Amino acid sequence: MQSRIAVIGLGSMGYGMAQSLLRAGHATYGYDINPQTAERFQAEGGETETLAGIAETLDVVVVVVLNAEQTQSVLFGSEGVVARLKPGAAVMACATVAPEFARRMAARCAEAGVLYLDAPISGGSKKAGEGALSIMASGSAEAFAAARPVLDATASTVFELGDSAGAGSAMKAVNQLLAGVHIAAMAEAMTFGMTQGVAPETFVEVISQCAGTSWMLENRAPHIVAGDYTPHSSVDIWPKDLGIVLDAAKSAKFAAPLTAAALQQFLAAxxxxxxxxxxxxxxKVYARNAGLTLPGDA
Structure with missing residues (x-):
């Protein structure tokens, strides 16, 4: 059945998700602070009405913004969408946020008669465009049922992690700990290799087939070899995400020294x-400190 779905936040991940929803045959509305991005999506087949004009008809609102502050603004700000949704509509929140924040948003949505699925995403912009994301989701059975058309269209794997919000965001924090550390470790290993006469392209060829590889190495190291830093996932995402990890670790009285070390490199960048x-x-931080020249740099 066709659902009426709004995707708020048409960045690299949100745009791909909106495209996947279109391919699946859903009436899909795309909104972004950049009007040109929204217009491009409409030119590809997205619906054209304003969010205020169609909010009460929506079945699901997918929020794919950068952080907790933007998520809260979209949901409950001066033009917040939750107050305009029909009872039983669902919010599917995809940003990386603290588990406690997800629980607060779920409670506020419940007060308005709106379902909330805590649904952080992973996989990168390419998989978002292919409808092949991994989604770490938690929420009530009703929230899962309401969001199922979105989950089916945008994900190859949906991890159902519990019946209340927070569990999805907790798992995403674990994932981001590893992902951030792996990116920093890849950068350190590649530039260390350069000091030993190992060219970046040789590093990628060899290590991607050895025990030291990781998904992040195989995905990000080719960007360095190409000298192409077009942001699929930007540096500035990591101080936020690793900060969430360290805040949660502090609350749990858990030491996370590898996370802290990776965070310092992203802050330096x-x-x-x-x-x-x-x-x-x-x-580039490692290269600068070691006096190395990366591919594409003069």
Whole structure:
């Protein structure tokens, strides 16, 4: 059956999800702070009405913004969508946020008669466009049922992690700990290899087939070899995401030294003006400190 779905946030992940929903035959509305992005989506077949005009007819609102502050603004700000939704409509929140924040949003949605699915996403922009994301979701059975058309259209794997919000975001924090550390470790290993005469392209060829590889290495290291830092996932995402991990670790009285070390490298990259580049640009911090020249650099 066709559902009426709004995707709020047409960045690299949200745009791909909206495209996947269109392919699945759903009436899909796409909204973004950049009007040109929304217009491009409409040119590809997206619906054209304003969010205020159609909110009460929506079955699901998918929120794919950057952080908790933006999520809260979309849901409950001065033009918040929750107050306009019909009872039983669902919010599917995909940003990486603290588990406690997800629980608060779920409670506020429940007060308005709206279902909330805590549904962080993983897989990158390519998989988002293919409808092949992994989604770490938690919420009531009713929230899962309401959001099922979105889950089916955008994900190859849906992990159902519990019947209340927070569990999905907790799992995403675990994933982001590993992902952030792996990117920083890849950058460190590649630039260390350069000091030993190992060319970046040789590093990728060999290590991607050895025990030291990781998904992040295989995905991000080629960006460095190509000298292409077009942001699929930017440096500035990581101070936020690893900050969430460290805040949760502090609350649990858990030491996370590897996370803290990776965070410092991303902060150094951001402070060097690289915040809006692809997160593989963290390698530039290592290269600068070692006097190395990465591919594509003069």
């Amino acid at each position: 951001s402070g060097s003006g690289l915040g809006h580049e692809d997160d593989a640009a963290v390698a």
